[in-house]
Amino acid sequence: MNNWLRKHPQVRTIRVAAADLNGQPRGKRIPTRFADKVTTEGTRFPFSVLSLDIWGEDIDDSPLVFETGDRDGVLKPTERGFMPMPWLDAPSALLPIWMFHEDGRPYGGDPRHALRAVLDRFKARGLTPVCAVELEFFLIDDSGRNLQIPISPRSGKRRKAAETLSIRALDQFDAFFTDLYDACEEMDIPADTAISEAGLGQFEINLMHCDDALRAADDAWLFKMLVKGLARRHGFAASFMAKPYEDYPGSGLHTHFSVLDQDGNNVFDNGGEEGTDTMRHAVAGCLQAMPGSALVFAPHANSFDRMVPGSHAPTGVSWAYENRTSSIRIPSGSHKARRIEHRVSGGDVNPYLMLAAVLGAAINGIEDGIEPPAPITGNAYAADLPQIPGDWPSAIDLFEKDPSVARIFAPELIRNFVLTKRQEVHYMAELTPQEQVEIYLDTV
Numbered sequence: 001m002n003n004w005l006r007k008h009p010q011v012r013t014i015r016v017a018a019a020d021l022n023g024q025p026r027g028k029r030i031p032t033r034f035a036d037k038v039t040t041e042g043t044r045f046p047f048s049v050l051s052l053d054i055w056g057e058d059i060d061d062s063p064l065v066f067e068t069g070d071r072d073g074v075l076k077p078t079e080r081g082f083m084p085m086p087w088l089d090a091p092s093a094l095l096p097i098w099m100f101h102e103d104g105r106p107y108g109g110d111p112r113h114a115l116r117a118v119l120d121r122f123k124a125r126g127l128t129p130v131c132a133v134e135l136e137f138f139l140i141d142d143s144g145r146n147l148q149i150p151i152s153p154r155s156g157k158r159r160k161a162a163e164t165l166s167i168r169a170l171d172q173f174d175a176f177f178t179d180l181y182d183a184c185e186e187m188d189i190p191a192d193t194a195i196s197e198a199g200l201g202q203f204e205i206n207l208m209h210c211d212d213a214l215r216a217a218d219d220a221w222l223f224k225m226l227v228k229g230l231a232r233r234h235g236f237a238a239s240f241m242a243k244p245y246e247d248y249p250g251s252g253l254h255t256h257f258s259v260l261d262q263d264g265n266n267v268f269d270n271g272g273e274e275g276t277d278t279m280r281h282a283v284a285g286c287l288q289a290m291p292g293s294a295l296v297f298a299p300h301a302n303s304f305d306r307m308v309p310g311s312h313a314p315t316g317v318s319w320a321y322e323n324r325t326s327s328i329r330i331p332s333g334s335h336k337a338r339r340i341e342h343r344v345s346g347g348d349v350n351p352y353l354m355l356a357a358v359l360g361a362a363i364n365g366i367e368d369g370i371e372p373p374a375p376i377t378g379n380a381y382a383a384d385l386p387q388i389p390g391d392w393p394s395a396i397d398l399f400e401k402d403p404s405v406a407r408i409f410a411p412e413l414i415r416n417f418v419l420t421k422r423q424e425v426h427y428m429a430e431l432t433p434q435e436q437v438e439i440y441l442d443t444v
Helices: 003-007 032-041 047-051 063-067 111-124 167-172 174-187 213-233 277-289 351-368 392-401 403-408 411-428 433-443
Strands: 013-019 025-031 043-046 072-077 092-100 128-140 191-196 202-207 237-239 253-260 319-321 328-330 340-342
Touching (some): 013 032, 043 047, 092 111, 111 213, 111 351, 174 191, 213 351, 253 351, 277 328, 277 340, 392 411
Antiparallel strands (some): 013 025, 072 092, 128 202
């Protein structure tokens, strides 16, 4: 692992960072000369740090703080190893870490361990998920009182219009996207297609499919960090918040996944368009867990502004073939690539929790062999469907007590996430809408 540092002698400092429940990187800055200690022994900080609220404050009634003396966990490097941080001026390296108990047990409140535990259930059945994510984000000029699209470095103009699939919109920020793709190459993030989206200054970049879901979540987490940091170097903001503009669609984080058996066969592929029984069982599991998992897919106050009828964000629990109004879509195309697209999440999610919730629900359905309702046709918004929770407090309550969620996440993670979100609900109520946007713009 330290070979990377020896090959990059210009790097003088490293950051060690783990994802907290909100997906925020929490960690330390360390001089490179002390890297050996970190890579061999790990580092330490309190268990409570992975359960801070969106402002970075302790949770008032968390048992992790005063009740247990705010004890330390041990944080060890993930298999990802060192990577550059191209958004910083000084050459620096990032070392992703995750949390363990003193005796080496994984800490159940760590989002990355939550995903690992779900993948262990697939592995026990000889199965491997293959995942790809699509990340939408906004480029924003936040220098004034009102948010607006940045001035184009090429034209010097500010185009106040949505430009779906516009090459011109991409070319307006060519220098940013060129630097972004170069940085993804440096960080080994598999960035693929970029498009302009329907929102004001909104874009989407797809990450290539990966047969290691932990790595796919790493890529999404690192990509969000990179995009936000690099945008500031270009003089504007980038944000994955669910809905920064009232009059334009919000940002989603859609997930595509299939599942391979031990011989590398796609267990969703039956040679036709309809897919296998296993695919339907996975769909049924996703639908069953969807209301209870809504807090993962919409974790913030602003998240629910995106989830309104007719906004290209699902509001009902449904599945369909080749239908983007449904919450679960089975895309058309080659039967060999038969897969499930889960369309509920906003761009503001924690990628580890999101993939754990999606894949955990799917393995619930596969284990139980349950059947979904009939797929819908037409406009899902006009159909009489069970609804995804439409407000933050309801989503928190459901997450706390839903039996499907209890099969996916460790009890301590459920407790910590619920306590964190209830504290945020309390303090967000004291802020104006503009103050809420200010906190979410740079954090999520």
